[in-house]
Amino acid sequence: MHEITENIALSPKQLQAITLLSTGTSVGDTAKELDVNPCTLNRWGHQTEFKKHLRQVSTANLRHQLMRFHEVLDIGVTRLLAIIKEPQTESKDVIRIVKLALDSTGNFEYLDMHEQLAEIRQKLDEE
CATH class of the missing domain: 1.10.10 (Arc Repressor Mutant, subunit A)
Incomplete structure (x- = not known):
């Protein structure tokens, strides 16, 4: 203040x-x-x-x-990315994380989650 x-x-x-x-x-x-x-x-x-x-x-x-x-947003995104990158993180949890992030921005309705999940996993595997 x-x-x-x-x-x-x-x-x-x-x-x-x-x-x-x-x-x-x-x-x-x-x-x-x-x-x-x-x-x-x-x-x-x-x-x-x-x-x-x-x-x-x-x-x-x-x-x-x-x-x-x-x-705070940067910290949250960093933590979510760390969770997504963990090999033991299940796909359903990744979908929930991505859905939560997209819901908060109002962009969820424009995305097909399965396609997005595949793209995210592919990008993470390339890193």
């Missing part, structure tokens, strides 16, 4: 609100946490300086989350 550390013309509560809102906390929950009226948060949301800093912090948080997602 990225927080604002520079000296800017926003109150401490506004900075706290930006931190909470930028991490996906709802306006209602942020208002409760800060003990302010939700209308106050909406009013702050129309202020140029508040919007600017909320956008900056939200963007930084999103970039961080995206980088972390890619790291």
Whole structure:
């Protein structure tokens, strides 16, 4: 989570609100946490300086989350490939792994699993 550390013309509560809102906390929950009226948060949301800093912090948080997602995805793919390459891994398990990966991307319906399995096994044997 990225927080604002520079000296800017926003109150401490506004900075706290930006931190909470930028991490996906709802306006209602942020208002409760800060003990302010939700209308106050909406009013702050129309202020140029508040919007600017909320956008900056939200963007930084999103970039961080995206980088972390890619790291986790890389680890997952590496582990799945290791399982697939194991000689004792049964074909049905390889099909399940590939189906799970393709289901998560929404591409499963376009593939014939048996053909894909044969291609994957052939590529792995060539490596």
